[in-house]
Amino acid sequence: MWQYINGGTSARFLSSSARASKWWDHVRIAEKDPIVAVKEAFRADPFPHKINLGVGTYRDDEGKPFVLQSVRDAEAEIKGCKFEELSSSAVSSKFVLESVKLAYGNDSHVVKEGLFAGVPALSGTGACRLFAEFQRNFCPDSQIYLPNPTWSNHHNIWRQAGIPVKMFHYYHRDTKGLDFSALMADVKNAPDGSFFLLHPCAHNPTGVDPTEEQWREISYKFKAKNHFPFFDMAYQGFASGDLNKDARALQIFLEDGHLIGCAQSFAKIMALFEHKVGCLSVLCTDKEKSAAMKSQLEKISLAMHSNLPMHGLLLVTMILSDTDMKSLWRKELKDMANRIQTMRSTLRQSLEKLDSSLNWEHITKQVGMFSLSGLSRDQVKQLEKDFHVYMTPDGRISMAGVTRSNVKYVANAIYQVTRMDEEVLCAGNSGNQ
Ligand SMILES: Cc1ncc(COP(=O)(O)O)c(C=O)c1O
Known part of the structure; x- marks a missing residue:
């Protein structure tokens, strides 16, 4: 089909396929992950x-x-549930509350006083992506420090959000353990008020975690430098088999008064990989700030994917809020x-x-x-x-x-x-x- 695209005496005609191809001529095959x-x-x-x-x-x-049997049990419970009759905001709020309890503990003051803003996310990846977008919106001149090495997608996520990525020392190739002194030097030398991504447990890809004492030192130095700790927690329970022990790093930072950001994924710890269930939460100083932060996170989330599918959110919420299912899940984990x-x-x-x-x-x-x-x-x-x-x-x-x-x-x-x-x-x- 030929189409008239330019008026006047120099009118030219192009086939529609030739014209369309011009838009994407510069696109090359992407490097494979x-x-x-x-x-x-x-x-x-x-x-x-x-x-x-x-x-x-x-x-x-x-x-x-x-x-997991706990997932099968939760599935049996929600079978026949009329999804269209559920309030997605009620499901989301309950899911976020249960997720935050898992990270900080039922009795933590941030849970009791509601000092957090949280939204469901498309698993751990989506939670990181939402945070990166939030960071770009509200701290547009900031950058992020990622551990070297880290999960390869962290680089893609922050790069795609337009946030410059820097690395900090983490792994020591000779000892195959933590390069703690180099890590601390990087924390010290980063400009005050920098964003750092930390893996609270079961670091991917190294399997190397700081000890409790080292976390205390890191937290102390972060406080002195006013750095922002963003924890990507995709493996809570996989390091020690104990959910609380694996969340110790967050609790240490919490005790020191940090306003933590946290991405949680249920892909591995509930073997719900295909359901893509995750949570992004950020701690806040007061309830007013929580409301403001939540509204902004929801606005970003709405533009990225509107509401999230409810099935996975319900499964996780059910397991976390039912005593029997939760204890079965703990055992399975x-x-x-x-x-x-x-x-x-x-x-x-x-x-x-x-x-x-x-x-x-x-x-x-x-x-x-x-x-x-x-x-x-x-x-x-x-x-x-x-x-x-x-x-x-x-x-x-x-x-x-x-x-x-x-x-x-x-x-x-x-x-x-x-x-x-x-x-x-x-x-x-x-x-x-
Ligand atoms: C450290 C880390 N964060 C986040 C994710 C994202 O996981 P998902 O999006 O599957 O929940 C992964 C997955 O491998 C990971 O290793």
Whole structure:
């Protein structure tokens, strides 16, 4: 079809498809997210016994996705519920209150006095995205400090909100633990009043968390520098198996009087990945401020996705507010955390039994779903090519992908691809003697 697009004597005619293509000529294929890339490579591998250690969601001991009994019970309760007759603002308020209680404790003054503004969000990602948008709206000249390394999507989220991203030291490559002195130096050297993103527990991708004493020091320094702590809590309960223990960092900051921002995700801790249930909350000094902040968060949320689907919100609210369901869920969460801890110990023991002279202590020292193994990019590639074992290029192992039946195979594969390093190490040692 030809269309007249320009008047006068120099009128030109273009086919509609040629004209339309002009708009997007500059669009190129986006760089693939490393986690998505692993998923696709794994899917494309026809080997029947391939192993995916890139998965970010919990798997049971047979490597299968897991549906919690507490979730099934909640589902049975809401079956037949007439969603269209529910008030979405009442459901949202109850959900937010239960989520905030989970983070700060039922008896905390912020809960009792209502000193928070919160909104439901599209899981942890949506909660971070909402906060980034809020930050851009109300602190347009600010930036965010992210731990190095962090979950790769944090970079995308804040970049897309137009907030400049900086990094602070977190992980020490040699010790495979926390680089605490470098972290504290970065906190000290950041301009006063900076925004920092912190993982309160089960840090992704390292599995390295500060100790309680270190959190106290961090909180103290944040106070002195008037920094804003934004906690991204996607794994509460996965580090220790105990919800309160894993929220200790938030409680320490709360005791010190910080006005905390917090993103919560129920994707992993209730195995509700596909439901996308999350909460964003920000603590406030008084009720008036809470109302103002809430209204602004709701306004941003409305523009981003209007109301959120109610099914997942109801499930989570029901589990958190029903005593029996909540205690069943706590037990199931503990079981998931225990299975992961057992796999950490078994993987380490299996590597040590193979007489690997490398130090694998960090596998059991790190906590939560992930372990930054120390494997190099080349070793990760070799694992894929020779052993059909998949993980992200940074060497992050998702412990949820390790099972009793594959752990020996995984250990042997890791042993084989790290043997070269061992030989270099041994040659180096004998040269020194
Ligand atoms: C640290 C961290 N925050 C947030 C998320 C977001 O999770 P979701 O959007 O699936 O709840 C993840 C997921 O991997 C994560 O690791």
